[in-house]
Amino acid sequence: xxxxxxxxxxxxxxxxxxxxxxxxxxxxxxxxxxxxxxxxxxxxxxxxxxxxxxxxxxxxxxxxxxxxxxxxxxxxxxxxxxxxxxxxxxxxxxxxxxxxxxxxxxxxxxxxxxxxxxxxxxxxxxxxxxxxxxxxxxxxxxxxxxxxxxxxxxxxxxxxxxxxxxxxxxxxxxxxxxxxxxxxxxxxxxxxxxxxxxxxxxxxxxx
Amino acid sequence: xxxxxxxxxxxxxxxxxxxxxxxxxxxxxxxxxxxxxxxxxxxxxxxxxxxxxxxxxxxxxxxxxxxxxxxxxxxxxxxxxxxxxxxxxxxxxxxxxxxxxxxxxxxxxxxxxxxxxxxxxxxxxxxxxxxxxxxxxxxxxxxxxxxxxxxxxxxxxxxxxxxxxxxxxxxxxxxxxxxxxxxxxxxxxxxxxxxxxxxxxxxxxxx
Amino acid sequence: xxxxxxxxxxxxxxxxxxxxxxxxxxxxxxxxxxxxxxxxxxxxxxxxxxxxxxxxxxxxxxxxxxxxxxxxxxxxxxxxxxxxxxxxxxxxxxxxxxxxxxxxxxxxxxxxxxxxxxxxxxxxxxxxxxxxxxxxxxxxxxxxxxxxxxxxxxxxxxxxxxxxxxxxxxxxxxxxxxxxxxxxxxxxxxxxxxxxxxxxxxxxxxx
Amino acid sequence: xxxxxxxxxxxxxxxxxxxxxxxxxxxxxxxxxxxxxxxxxxxxxxxxxxxxxxxxxxxxxxxxxxxxxxxxxxxxxxxxxxxxxxxxxxxxxxxxxxxxxxxxxxxxxxxxxxxxxxxxxxxxxxxxxxxxxxxxxxxxxxxxxxxxxxxxxxxxxxxxxxxxxxxxxxxxxxxxxxxxxxxxxxxxxxxxxxxxxxxxxxxxxxx
Numbered sequence: 015x016x017x018x019x020x021x022x023x024x025x026x027x028x029x030x031x032x033x034x035x036x037x038x039x040x041x042x043x044x045x046x047x048x049x050x051x052x053x054x055x056x057x058x059x060x061x062x063x064x065x066x067x068x069x070x071x072x073x074x075x076x077x078x079x080x081x082x083x084x085x086x087x088x089x090x091x092x093x094x095x096x097x098x099x100x101x102x103x104x105x106x107x108x109x110x111x112x113x114x115x116x117x118x119x120x121x122x123x124x125x126x127x128x129x130x131x132x133x134x135x136x137x138x139x140x141x142x143x144x145x146x147x148x149x150x151x152x153x154x155x156x157x158x159x160x161x162x163x164x165x166x167x168x169x170x171x172x173x174x175x176x177x178x179x180x181x182x183x184x185x186x187x188x189x190x191x192x193x194x195x196x197x198x199x200x201x202x203x204x205x206x207x208x209x210x211x212x213x214x215x216x217x218x219x220x221x
Numbered sequence: 222x223x224x225x226x227x228x229x230x231x232x233x234x235x236x237x238x239x240x241x242x243x244x245x246x247x248x249x250x251x252x253x254x255x256x257x258x259x260x261x262x263x264x265x266x267x268x269x270x271x272x273x274x275x276x277x278x279x280x281x282x283x284x285x286x287x288x289x290x291x292x293x294x295x296x297x298x299x300x301x302x303x304x305x306x307x308x309x310x311x312x313x314x315x316x317x318x319x320x321x322x323x324x325x326x327x328x329x330x331x332x333x334x335x336x337x338x339x340x341x342x343x344x345x346x347x348x349x350x351x352x353x354x355x356x357x358x359x360x361x362x363x364x365x366x367x368x369x370x371x372x373x374x375x376x377x378x379x380x381x382x383x384x385x386x387x388x389x390x391x392x393x394x395x396x397x398x399x400x401x402x403x404x405x406x407x408x409x410x411x412x413x414x415x416x417x418x419x420x421x422x423x424x425x426x427x428x
Numbered sequence: 429x430x431x432x433x434x435x436x437x438x439x440x441x442x443x444x445x446x447x448x449x450x451x452x453x454x455x456x457x458x459x460x461x462x463x464x465x466x467x468x469x470x471x472x473x474x475x476x477x478x479x480x481x482x483x484x485x486x487x488x489x490x491x492x493x494x495x496x497x498x499x500x501x502x503x504x505x506x507x508x509x510x511x512x513x514x515x516x517x518x519x520x521x522x523x524x525x526x527x528x529x530x531x532x533x534x535x536x537x538x539x540x541x542x543x544x545x546x547x548x549x550x551x552x553x554x555x556x557x558x559x560x561x562x563x564x565x566x567x568x569x570x571x572x573x574x575x576x577x578x579x580x581x582x583x584x585x586x587x588x589x590x591x592x593x594x595x596x597x598x599x600x601x602x603x604x605x606x607x608x609x610x611x612x613x614x615x616x617x618x619x620x621x622x623x624x625x626x627x628x629x630x631x632x633x634x635x
Numbered sequence: 636x637x638x639x640x641x642x643x644x645x646x647x648x649x650x651x652x653x654x655x656x657x658x659x660x661x662x663x664x665x666x667x668x669x670x671x672x673x674x675x676x677x678x679x680x681x682x683x684x685x686x687x688x689x690x691x692x693x694x695x696x697x698x699x700x701x702x703x704x705x706x707x708x709x710x711x712x713x714x715x716x717x718x719x720x721x722x723x724x725x726x727x728x729x730x731x732x733x734x735x736x737x738x739x740x741x742x743x744x745x746x747x748x749x750x751x752x753x754x755x756x757x758x759x760x761x762x763x764x765x766x767x768x769x770x771x772x773x774x775x776x777x778x779x780x781x782x783x784x785x786x787x788x789x790x791x792x793x794x795x796x797x798x799x800x801x802x803x804x805x806x807x808x809x810x811x812x813x814x815x816x817x818x819x820x821x822x823x824x825x826x827x828x829x830x831x832x833x834x835x836x837x838x839x840x841x842x
Contacts, residue, residue, distance in 0.1 A: 027650060027713055029234060034658030037241030040324060041249065042662065047328040049335050060344035060404070063336060067348065081324065085317050092234055103839055110706050117661060117702065121668040128670050129684060137681035141688065197681070218310055236441060244448030247531060248456065254535040256542050267551035267611070270543060274555065288531065292524050299441055425517055443648060451655030454738060455663065461742040463749050474758035474818070477750060481762065495738065499731050506648055632724055 072130035150185030357392030486544035564599030693751035771806030
């Protein structure tokens with residue numbers, strides 16, 4: 015009984031710390047939205063401000079894509095943790111690597127915001143998709159570390175486990191394809207990144 | 222009994238993650254307050270610094286308005302979650318959309334801080350009120366998703382539910398009116414935004 | 429019993445949200461530390477970097493003062509919440525005002541960091557102490573709202589309550605004195621601000 | 636029984652607050668990664684952006700080193716807190732000093748990011764290692780404060796306690812050696828800093 019309570023407390027604190035990093039990482043994305051500056055105009059007009067804001071569409075696209083991808087990953091992280099009996103050292107390290115990748119998501123997002131509408135879009139999109147190769151690989155490793163015997167709760171049905179693992183197996187190869195495609199077609203790369211979060215959102219049956 | 226405990230834990234983690242995003246979103250607002258720089262003066266005087274700080278009044282107004290609106294929304298979010306038995310997928314997505322809108326609140330706040338005292342105030346106020354159309358609509362969708370059968374706790378009184386829903390029905394149309402009014406009268410738009418958080422604060426009977 | 433459990437959960441969530449704002453507010457202080465830039469030097473030397481870092485002493489002093497003052501206030505906030513049976517609406521609003529003041533602490537800290545070593549120090553110190561008049565008044569109102577009948581736990585000893593209230597009564601008048609003294613002697617103002625957190629730290633008997 | 640529950644709640648809130656500061660401190664590191672700006676080029680090319688990103692390698696090295704050092708310290712902080720029966724005033728102050736040091740980790744990291752590839756690397760590395768003398772000393776004081784009689788849980792085995800304390804005794808002298816070595820060999824200093832987090836990661840037996 016005491017052991018059970020201790021184990022419960024264990025996953026609770028990993029949840030709390032991971033939730034903190036996920037929540038901060040997606041909320042920091044707003045700092046990449048820049049207020050348009052019109053320093054050379056003597057009197058900034060509403061028209062100039064509206065044009066400046068419209069010009070920043072890559073920043074809005076980048077923020078929404080990164081926010082929703084990480085938010086949906088958090089929902090599945092949440093579900094995986096609930097199936098775990100206790101957090102052992104391999105799981106803690108897998109989770110730590112995932113948090114490292116999630117915590118830097120604001121950087122490729124800012125890169126995309128700044129360069130998606132420029133001739134440097136291929137490099138920006140390749141870096142963006144490349145970071146998500148890392149994020150999705152880290153998440154897959156975390157899922158595999160969680161679904162080992164002795165870590166998983168004894169009464170979890172194999173079907174429930176299999177569907178989560180299967181859905182996330184698509185992540186690393188497809189993000190890698192996006193990374194490779196980016197130099198030729200940044201838009202194809204972005205379409206793959208967008209398609210992936212829509213797929214994971216749509217395949218969310220329960221949480 | 223175990224199912225009950227599991228359900229309890231479910232809403233606990235949604236609360237924790239949402240609390241994190243709400244708390245970070247309102248605390249990041251301070252980053253929009255800029256220390257006045259007097260680079261062209263050889264020796265900055267107390268008088269120049271005081272004048273520089275006084276000149277930033279739109280930033281203080283914008284921060285207080287955004288902080289209190291989101292803080293009061295958090296108090297009601299808190300109360301709604303307490304009436305919920307379990308978080309299903311539609312509720313999680315409604316909550317996710319709400320968090321997306323809440324997380325970007327620092328951006329329209331910074332826009333208002335920079336342009337409220339300039340001829341571009343109409344555009345800045347329209348964007349500010351427009352983002353709050355999104356925030357309040359997302360909150361209303363969250364409330365409606367929470368107050369469905371099977372999600373709500375069985376012993377919640379209909380009157381308690383009805384008053385929360387009714388108070389927040391005012392949000393989207395009034396923020397929309399503020400957005401439409403902003404090009405003609407930025408001050409009317411700001412008065413509506415201020416009036417709304419005062420109304421929600423004043424109508425808070427219990428939490 | 430169910431009511432008891434509900435009440436427990438209530439203060440838990442206020443604690444969690446308040447902890448979030450306190451933790452973010454003091455961790456954001458690091459963003460006010462600026463890496464010295466030596467743009468006009470062709471090759472930045474270790475000597476120039478060391479001199480640049482030494483020149484930023486007001487920033488280190490400001491960060492440590494603000495961090496410790498808010499950290500110790502969090503410790504007492506923590507202790508007060510533990511004496512509470514349930515959070516009612518007045519307490520929630522008092523706590524909200526406190527969080528608003530705590531969340532902006534990075535701004536006067538940055539002001540102090542930038543201007544303490546300049547002729548504008550009187551204005552910077554007056555604003556810094558003035559914000560802490562607000563923070564300490566909000567904390568006192570929070571303590572008074574918490575120590576009302578029906579909010580406080582029934583078995584709290586009057587002596588325990590009285591010592592916390594008494595210690596924080598010193599805050600608003602002494603910070604006000606620092607604000608008034610700042611135009612004449614910025615150093616006296618800073619000495620009062622430093623003395624106050626040392627006093628609150630030293631008077632912490634249990635937590 | 637009620638006393639036990641109260642004690643449990645006590646360490647829970649210290650955990651939550653500390654987790655918040657640790658999580659925010661390592662997630663804020665991403666703000667030190669700067670999007671390369673090519674303001675003088677009329678049309679930024681993918682080649683120029685890639686070169687700009689590659690040029691920022693010290694920033695990536697600094698982020699990964701700081702992130703992993705603090706993450707592993709959090710894992711051990713987590714484990715130490717679990718061995719504690721209650722948090723007394725000395726432990727709270729030791730924890731507060733640790734949080735102060737952890738919260739500023741973004742500053743030496745930014746310093747390293749900016750100056751590791753320049754002639755000012757000796758000063759940057761000395762400051763970086765010097766801050767970690769402070770962090771590791773604060774962690775050691777926290778461990779010693781936690782492992783006192785009356786604070787530690789009664790059923791903790793002396794061997795378990797001894798291994799944690801022994802592993803962290805290496806921190807302050809080795810970081811001090813790195814600080815002293817930095818002016819002569821910044822790379823030796825960085826090798827010591829890297830070696831330390833690898834040692835602490837590798838010596839993590841359970842959590």
